[in-house]
Amino acid sequence: MRKLAVVALVGAALGLAGGFSGTADAQSNLERMRGVKTTGTSFEAQLIDQEGPRADRIRENLERINLPPGFEISLYAIVPDARHMTTDPQGQVVWVGTRKVDVYSVVDRDKDRIADEVEAFAPPIDFAVPNGVCMSPDGFLYVVEHNRVLVFPAAAFFWENPDVAVDIVVPQGELIPVDEESYNHGARVCRIGPDNKLYVSLGQPYNVPPAEKADLYNETGIGGIIRMNRDGSGREVYAYGVRNSVGMDFNPANGQLWFTDNQVDGMGDDIPPGELNRATASNQHFGFPYYGGGSVRTAEYQADEPPADAIFPEVEMDAHAADLGMTFYTGKQFPREYQGGIFSAQHGSWNRTDPIGARIMFTTLNEEGGAAETVVFADGWLDESTGEYLGRPVDVLQLIDGSLLVSDDYAGAVYRISYGG
Numbered sequence: 001m002r003k004l005a006v007v008a009l010v011g012a013a014l015g016l017a018g019g020f021s022g023t024a025d026a027q028s029n030l031e032r033m034r035g036v037k038t039t040g041t042s043f044e045a046q047l048i049d050q051e052g053p054r055a056d057r058i059r060e061n062l063e064r065i066n067l068p069p070g071f072e073i074s075l076y077a078i079v080p081d082a083r084h085m086t087t088d089p090q091g092q093v094v095w096v097g098t099r100k101v102d103v104y105s106v107v108d109r110d111k112d113r114i115a116d117e118v119e120a121f122a123p124p125i126d127f128a129v130p131n132g133v134c135m136s137p138d139g140f141l142y143v144v145e146h147n148r149v150l151v152f153p154a155a156a157f158f159w160e161n162p163d164v165a166v167d168i169v170v171p172q173g174e175l176i177p178v179d180e181e182s183y184n185h186g187a188r189v190c191r192i193g194p195d196n197k198l199y200v201s202l203g204q205p206y207n208v209p210p211a212e213k214a215d216l217y218n219e220t221g222i223g224g225i226i227r228m229n230r231d232g233s234g235r236e237v238y239a240y241g242v243r244n245s246v247g248m249d250f251n252p253a254n255g256q257l258w259f260t261d262n263q264v265d266g267m268g269d270d271i272p273p274g275e276l277n278r279a280t281a282s283n284q285h286f287g288f289p290y291y292g293g294g295s296v297r298t299a300e301y302q303a304d305e306p307p308a309d310a311i312f313p314e315v316e317m318d319a320h321a322a323d324l325g326m327t328f329y330t331g332k333q334f335p336r337e338y339q340g341g342i343f344s345a346q347h348g349s350w351n352r353t354d355p356i357g358a359r360i361m362f363t364t365l366n367e368e369g370g371a372a373e374t375v376v377f378a379d380g381w382l383d384e385s386t387g388e389y390l391g392r393p394v395d396v397l398q399l400i401d402g403s404l405l406v407s408d409d410y411a412g413a414v415y416r417i418s419y420g421g
Helices: 002-014 029-034 053-061 211-220
Strands: 071-078 086-087 095-098 105-107 115-120 134-135 141-144 151-153 167-170 190-192 197-202 222-228 237-238 248-250 259-260 275-278 289-293 314-315 322-330 342-346 359-367 371-378 394-400 402-410 414-417
Touching: 029 167, 053 071, 086 134, 086 394, 095 134, 095 197, 134 197, 141 190, 151 275, 190 248, 211 237, 237 259, 259 322, 275 322, 275 342, 275 371, 322 394, 342 394, 342 402, 359 394
Parallel strands: 134 190
Antiparallel strands: 071 414, 086 095, 095 105, 105 115, 134 141, 141 151, 151 167, 190 197, 197 222, 222 237, 248 259, 259 275, 275 314, 322 342, 342 359, 359 371, 394 402, 402 414
16 A cells, blocks of 8 residues: 555656556557556566675775775675766665666665665666766656656655656757767766756767857757756756766755866877866856866867856866766765865776876865865776776765765776775
8 A cells, every 4th residue: 555655646746647548569668657557577676696706806806995094995786887876865775877778776775884786777768878867855866868867756665666656857859959969978967956956967979079069059058067947847058168077066065066077188198187166156167168178278279269257177187087976075974074075086097198097086175165185085996007997986975874885887886985993
């Protein structure tokens, strides 16, 4: 009775119809699930094996990771292609997006801080690059794909079923114009802002876009960050001049949006810098494509006058380290000097003679709310003697106990960093 009541409640909240016309074969799984209908998908979970030689080898690799005194890192879960992460307000489930076709649910039932179960979430749905996952304070899970946005109400209640309550926030083909779909820079990230709106990054598909794309991109928010009401209405461009942001979070102290940005390739080993940016208001321009990163001008736009009020980064990171996911630390487990600061992941370079990155950075803030100092917090995934990557961090997520999860799409794993004093 409890499940039926919740299903009815969610259906009413979304304005879902009681049924659809036509045969079951003519209805997509997504449309059936939107109507609180079953798809006939087996309830037998396809669990990802959490033990064996692969897990053992990853644990061995973690012995190489360098952390400040008192911190420890351990294997939390084997999650194929693990990218961006989110969790529900009660910390029951961690959802992990990928750049492929799966979203995974990760559960630690016995609360020993090691995942017990990892399985595909909502398997009847055909996802396409569901990299961006974010959770609202009232428990709605948003999944931002390459060109669609879905929402899963009460996801922490339905996660064990193959059929889950779902609705469409932005239909397929309407997040960006279909003609602008590309294999490049198509992994989105999202956050629910303090204004209760959905924020989504829209990386542009070029290294440096041609000038004739400027009007279209400024209108649609490609190469920027957009926001909308949680039902998809009221869409607007929030930030311009952003090449490819794959990490964002709001400062809980003042509500300001911070985001990482990946900068122009092919300009040399040591330029341009990667960026950690702060938006203090809407409609600000962050310099791209006039600047390739920081204050370094691009050759393609050298003759063009950049916006006079362009915002330069709060932190200039090492060139080509590929700064991705970030989060403000609000927990109490870590020492006081980490509370209120920013943890961010560097995926590691490809466009550099000597590899760099594959580490977790930490940025403290000053009294004015800007960046004060950025240091390496965790490294060792890059064997600097050979240039071999043993892992490539993507995102960071704070658990309800104050520990920190780190996703790694190269190793296909999620790690947990804890502090023991």
